[in-house]
Amino acid sequence: MVDETNAARTTRMTAGEVERTVRRLAIELVEQLGEPTSFVLVGVVTGGASLARLLADEIERTEGVRPTVGSVDITLYRDDLYTGLEKPVLGDTELPFGVGGAGIVLVDDVLFTGRTVRAALEELWDYGRPAWIKLAVLVDRGHRELPISADFVGRRLSTERSDRVLVDFGGGGGVHIVSTTGGR
Amino acid sequence: MRVQAERPVVLRGVRWICPASGRRGDGDIFIVDGRIAESRPGDARVVDARGLTLLPHFVEVAAHLGDPGYLWREDLVSGSAAGAMGGFGLVVATPDTDPVIDRGALLGDLQARASGVTGAEVRFAGALTVGLKGEELAEIGSLVDAGAVALSDGGQAIADGLVLRRALDYSRPFGLPVLLRPGEPLLEADGVVHEGAVALEVGLRGIPAAAEEIGVGRAIALARQTGARVHLNAISTAQSVAQVRDARQQGVRVTASAPARALLLTDADVDHSDYDTSLRLVPPLRPELDRLALVDAVRRGDICLTSAHLPLSRVEKEHEFERAMPGAAGLETAFAAALTALDGDIEAVGRALAVGPAELLGRRPRLEAGAVANLVLVDSEATIQAAQPAASRGVNEPLAGRSLRGRVVGTMVAGRWVYSSIGA
Amino acid sequence: MGSTEPKRTRRKDMLGLRGVSRAEITQILDTAARIRAVNRRRVKKVPTLRGRTVVSAFFENSTRTRMSFDLAAKRLSADVLGFSASSSSTRKGETLMDTARNIDAWRPDALIIRHPCAGAPHMLAKAFPWSVINAGDGIHEHPTQALLDMLTMRDHLGNLEGRRVAIVGDILHSRVARSNIFGLRTMGAQVVVAGPGTMCPKQLESLGVEVRHRIDEVVEDADVIMMLRIQRERLGRAMMTGVAEYAGLYGLDIDRLRRAHPEVLVMHPGPINRGVEMTPDVADGDRSVVLEQVSNGLAVRMALLYLLLGEEGGDARAS
Numbered sequence: 001m002v003d004e005t006n007a008a009r010t011t012r013m014t015a016g017e018v019e020r021t022v023r024r025l026a027i028e029l030v031e032q033l034g035e036p037t038s039f040v041l042v043g044v045v046t047g048g049a050s051l052a053r054l055l056a057d058e059i060e061r062t063e064g065v066r067p068t069v070g071s072v073d074i075t076l077y078r079d080d081l082y083t084g085l086e087k088p089v090l091g092d093t094e095l096p097f098g099v100g101g102a103g104i105v106l107v108d109d110v111l112f113t114g115r116t117v118r119a120a121l122e123e124l125w126d127y128g129r130p131a132w133i134k135l136a137v138l139v140d141r142g143h144r145e146l147p148i149s150a151d152f153v154g155r156r157l158s159t160e161r162s163d164r165v166l167v168d169f170g171g172g173g174g175v176h177i178v179s180t181t182g183g184r
Numbered sequence: 185m186r187v188q189a190e191r192p193v194v195l196r197g198v199r200w201i202c203p204a205s206g207r208r209g210d211g212d213i214f215i216v217d218g219r220i221a222e223s224r225p226g227d228a229r230v231v232d233a234r235g236l237t238l239l240p241h242f243v244e245v246a247a248h249l250g251d252p253g254y255l256w257r258e259d260l261v262s263g264s265a266a267g268a269m270g271g272f273g274l275v276v277a278t279p280d281t282d283p284v285i286d287r288g289a290l291l292g293d294l295q296a297r298a299s300g301v302t303g304a305e306v307r308f309a310g311a312l313t314v315g316l317k318g319e320e321l322a323e324i325g326s327l328v329d330a331g332a333v334a335l336s337d338g339g340q341a342i343a344d345g346l347v348l349r350r351a352l353d354y355s356r357p358f359g360l361p362v363l364l365r366p367g368e369p370l371l372e373a374d375g376v377v378h379e380g381a382v383a384l385e386v387g388l389r390g391i392p393a394a395a396e397e398i399g400v401g402r403a404i405a406l407a408r409q410t411g412a413r414v415h416l417n418a419i420s421t422a423q424s425v426a427q428v429r430d431a432r433q434q435g436v437r438v439t440a441s442a443p444a445r446a447l448l449l450t451d452a453d454v455d456h457s458d459y460d461t462s463l464r465l466v467p468p469l470r471p472e473l474d475r476l477a478l479v480d481a482v483r484r485g486d487i488c489l490t491s492a493h494l495p496l497s498r499v500e501k502e503h504e505f506e507r508a509m510p511g512a513a514g515l516e517t518a519f520a521a522a523l524t525a526l527d528g529d530i531e532a533v534g535r536a537l538a539v540g541p542a543e544l545l546g547r548r549p550r551l552e553a554g555a556v557a558n559l560v561l562v563d564s565e566a567t568i569q570a571a572q573p574a575a576s577r578g579v580n581e582p583l584a585g586r587s588l589r590g591r592v593v594g595t596m597v598a599g600r601w602v603y604s605s606i607g608a
Numbered sequence: 609m610g611s612t613e614p615k616r617t618r619r620k621d622m623l624g625l626r627g628v629s630r631a632e633i634t635q636i637l638d639t640a641a642r643i644r645a646v647n648r649r650r651v652k653k654v655p656t657l658r659g660r661t662v663v664s665a666f667f668e669n670s671t672r673t674r675m676s677f678d679l680a681a682k683r684l685s686a687d688v689l690g691f692s693a694s695s696s697s698t699r700k701g702e703t704l705m706d707t708a709r710n711i712d713a714w715r716p717d718a719l720i721i722r723h724p725c726a727g728a729p730h731m732l733a734k735a736f737p738w739s740v741i742n743a744g745d746g747i748h749e750h751p752t753q754a755l756l757d758m759l760t761m762r763d764h765l766g767n768l769e770g771r772r773v774a775i776v777g778d779i780l781h782s783r784v785a786r787s788n789i790f791g792l793r794t795m796g797a798q799v800v801v802a803g804p805g806t807m808c809p810k811q812l813e814s815l816g817v818e819v820r821h822r823i824d825e826v827v828e829d830a831d832v833i834m835m836l837r838i839q840r841e842r843l844g845r846a847m848m849t850g851v852a853e854y855a856g857l858y859g860l861d862i863d864r865l866r867r868a869h870p871e872v873l874v875m876h877p878g879p880i881n882r883g884v885e886m887t888p889d890v891a892d893g894d895r896s897v898v899l900e901q902v903s904n905g906l907a908v909r910m911a912l913l914y915l916l917l918g919e920e921g922g923d924a925r926a927s
Binding site: 380381499 | 626
């Protein structure tokens, strides 16, 4: 456990910047993938699920058509269950569409080591064989431990390995870094 | 009684209590030629006994010594040593061995071997029925001739009232006490703990108190009918105590003992110990009200105490609770258990552990000049940490780990120390 | 993640519901409710317990519970070793501890045990480092049964607090009844029991339940009516009169059901003796949730394995 008594909290994106980035991502998705009916958004519980909903709202606002939204909870697929973490509560995996043959945009708030994405991919495969999967994230904070990269990135942030990245999609939200190494 | 030539002993500054006569005193006690002497001997071993208490040694009328057939549990030597450590100068073995001690020749052989033990004196109770099956009478006459000091049902309550009655009739002229386990086997069925609230919580089948009380009632009625001398080994409920008290007031020749550990433990301990098989006992541990009644009965002198010594090996106890053999080792802790439960009332403990059982066997334990020096020296203020037995082979001491009051310092049989922790 | 998350379970074993807190029972039920989604997918398997070893040792006959536990472990990707020892093993002289030592040599992470003696799972849990799950010990407890019963009740009734649950039958010798009594009382429900005097004595009040006699006395104000199987194989001498009398006084038929709440739940741990505890029309009627109990049983057992076998769960010697 990292001692956060002397932690410094820095805001790297304001609520306004997050909002604008979400809008830009939504435009990119439609620009590259085409009709909103040709893909589905699947958010990784819990941060990715919020972002997926926001992206769907934005696409509906600009295109008049809302893509299908689902969620995937990866608790049972994590590879770090045995490393002393608190036993997580199970969330809901809801995939209201046929996974087989679907074009899926996997959505998460922060891309870090890549292990969450790996688990999500494995879980999706247990539901069927998608046509393709692309990855959209709000923040890419580096420190990858697997050969995974995002197709749609909101912002790249450089962080220390021990930093914690907090993403708040609420009204007074934003992206904050809690750093224990003096902050940047 | 063996009275042998030993160097005289002076117990200096000891507090002595003779529960049988009610006399007590402080001062020096002299032991010469195996007896308590009037005057100070020359050339004596002096034992500084200030702060210690002297009583007649304890007597156990029913201990399971596994000879023959269960030598891994105990043998005559280890049982004798365990008794001596616990302050017992005499231990009577129960006949529930393999084969059962139901023939005079077997008892005679055992007694011959027992004469070589160096701890407590070991004697034997003969079986009432062949094989302790409760059907045919054993050869009681030959058992008596071979040296039996009591007759016993060996813990296997005789279910058939007619057989029990005949056994009492037949044995009465021989004058030995008859030890009976008060029970009603069919009613006990497959119960393993006291039938009560605790049994309901832990999901174990219960033995109703009524089963023991029916057994007590039956034994009393038959003792009254036949004139036999019956000793109930052992009772555990308040109702049983009341029945025995009433019967004695009417002049029926019935006595009873309770297990010393039953003065400290209740059925709730089975629950708290998480099915510890050292608490799988017959009679089962009862609720608090019964425990208090037993303590009260000992204090009043209505019942005596037994160690209910039944040593078992790890293999026999390492079982599911209901499959474990019932029984616990107890010779080494009976005194401390009793003294703790009675808050240090040493005279009552002496009456219950030394006098009552001795008189049952026809002895007259007295602390007076001329009496045989069958004594136990105890420290009634010391605290001991009860542990698994040191001398007994058994590994089933349910009081292990508890702090108890009272320590046996030395046990003397006919003037000779058979146990001593002070280099006497 | 907010502060409303339950703490990590420090529990090594699940031996019974007596003494298990409301928070913990809630955690198990919540986990079971979520995890059952796995059982409805195409690929009914998750990799959570991959590489873990679960041994199931059933010393009493049971096909259903055994299969339910085995399947639960398999759906979590654990390796399962089935061990069916009837009492013939004990006749051969091998004690339970001996058997357990042999099992220990395989370094299992969990043992699921059903045994005819109360306290058998406790004896093993004290002696070995792996998790022990009690699948029924004598007449003592059957915690997973009570958990699946409570999950089923919760699905229909919402909160269990203040609910009235009637249990009818041989309460004295029923581990299902005992575990339900402990669990339901912890969750704030009221329990009333009924049955013949030999099977449902007044003394049961010491467990905190109301004791009645005939089933007619309990049907009308119950939210749940749980019928217990009359296990002739377990009954001692002189415990009951005849099947007809039993059904007449203590059995649930359609007339009695009509006097109950229209939304009452009818439950049974299975297998049902149709015509004894329940008439066929009740057993297969629309108030009966017996099949839900079965599927919830699988979910509860998966949830329990998931919660027990984690960082501190299983055999610590393996790390």
